[in-house]
Amino acid sequence: MTDAIASNVVPLKWEGDRASGTLRMLDQRRLPTEEYWQTLHSAEEVARGIRDMVIRGAPAIGIAAAFGMALGMRAFDGEHTSRALELRRLHDLLASTRPTAVNLFWALERCRQVAERLEDADNAALTDALFDEAERIFQDDRDNNLRLGNFGAALFEGPTRILTHCNTGALATGGYGTALGVIRALHAQGKLTHVWVDETRPYLQGARLTAWECVQEGIDATLITDSMAAHFMKLGQVDAVIVGTDRIARNGDVANKIGTYMLAVLCKHHNIPFYVATPLSTIDLSTASGDDIEIEQRDPAEVSHIGERQMAPEGVGVAHPAFDVTPANLVTAIITEAGVVHPPYTRSLPTLF
Numbered sequence: 001m002t003d004a005i006a007s008n009v010v011p012l013k014w015e016g017d018r019a020s021g022t023l024r025m026l027d028q029r030r031l032p033t034e035e036y037w038q039t040l041h042s043a044e045e046v047a048r049g050i051r052d053m054v055i056r057g058a059p060a061i062g063i064a065a066a067f068g069m070a071l072g073m074r075a076f077d078g079e080h081t082s083r084a085l086e087l088r089r090l091h092d093l094l095a096s097t098r099p100t101a102v103n104l105f106w107a108l109e110r111c112r113q114v115a116e117r118l119e120d121a122d123n124a125a126l127t128d129a130l131f132d133e134a135e136r137i138f139q140d141d142r143d144n145n146l147r148l149g150n151f152g153a154a155l156f157e158g159p160t161r162i163l164t165h166c167n168t169g170a171l172a173t174g175g176y177g178t179a180l181g182v183i184r185a186l187h188a189q190g191k192l193t194h195v196w197v198d199e200t201r202p203y204l205q206g207a208r209l210t211a212w213e214c215v216q217e218g219i220d221a222t223l224i225t226d227s228m229a230a231h232f233m234k235l236g237q238v239d240a241v242i243v244g245t246d247r248i249a250r251n252g253d254v255a256n257k258i259g260t261y262m263l264a265v266l267c268k269h270h271n272i273p274f275y276v277a278t279p280l281s282t283i284d285l286s287t288a289s290g291d292d293i294e295i296e297q298r299d300p301a302e303v304s305h306i307g308e309r310q311m312a313p314e315g316v317g318v319a320h321p322a323f324d325v326t327p328a329n330l331v332t333a334i335i336t337e338a339g340v341v342h343p344p345y346t347r348s349l350p351t352l353f
């Protein structure tokens with residue numbers, strides 16, 4: 001039995017009371033043809049859901065990890081190990097799932113600080129506080145996206161045609177979205193003419209998820225292959241590119257889905273603005289530059305196969321970096337819930353906090 005999804009899409013939800021309730025995750029691997037909600041009972045199941053991309057998108061991953069910490073603490077009985085060692089185990093279990101999106105580590109640090117503040121509280125009180133923190137991270141992200149959406153929409157005077165990459169919508173966040181949040185705001189304000197949706201090989205977040213969100217919301221969108229972006233820019237049919245991010249370094253370098261750097265170079269060539277939409281939680285001032293961001297290498301089968309269908313011969317080498325880094329000098333502006341900043345980012349990013 002699958003639940004009907006309300007128009008205000010979210011990637012996960014808590015069901016029941018905190019003592020026995022469960023986390024429900026929309027299995028994004030099955031979209032757009034099947035809306036199936038997984039039921040998760042433990043930190044281990046949450047970790048698997050993140051690693052297997054049942055849930056994906058930097059903010060959504062952070063929210064899921066925070067609920068994973070709360071579920072893990074709920075299960076802790078103190079019989080076989082100390083609370084401190086169990087909290088460290090849970091942290092490391094969830095932190096090992098995916099390396100690039102800083103929100104995962106940002107959310108786990110928020111949970112660590114809760115546990116530190118409640119060092120002398122009993123397990124039940126700590127569990128409750130971790131659930132509070134997970135719900136706060138969830139709601140804050142949604143609220144932030146509404147604000148950043150409006151800041152982004154204000155960059156555009158009239159009707160505009162946006163090209164976007166991957167999925168940065170409600171499915172990747174606590175709701176509403178980052179780059180797709182700006183697109184939603186433009187749509188709501190009557191300033192959106194059209195959206196070009198990059199399919200985003202190999203995982204097809206654009207074709208499967210962004211296109212699905214646009215259809216759900218009645219946003220006029222055209223699905224294109226990643227290799228078509230240059231063609232439509234050359235025809236003068238793209239007014240701006242807006243993408244999300246998984247980590248922005250202190251100098252403004254942007255780690256995002258593979259193929260983003262290619263778009264930024266194309267924008268430079270065609271003199272098209274290249275915007276990055278992000279919550280502050282994805283800006284990592286502790287990382288100096290893009291050179292210091294670990295790029296996740298995923299299973300080659302995600303490239304050599306489409307679903308179960310093998311598209312490449314056995315024996316051929318396969319590369320699968322899941323992200324790339326766009327240098328700050330190709331980024332026109334960074335849109336956040338605290339406002340829009342422009343280069344030099346080493347100076348402008350710290351003003352947001």
Ligand SMILES: CSC[C@H]1O[C@H](OP(=O)(O)O)[C@H](O)[C@@H]1O
Pocket residue numbers: 056057058059165166167168169172173178179205243244245246256257258322
């Ligand atoms: C709003 S963050 C979305 C961000 O996450 C995606 O990566 P993945 O689908 O592998 O989790 C992609 O980089 C998006 O820009």
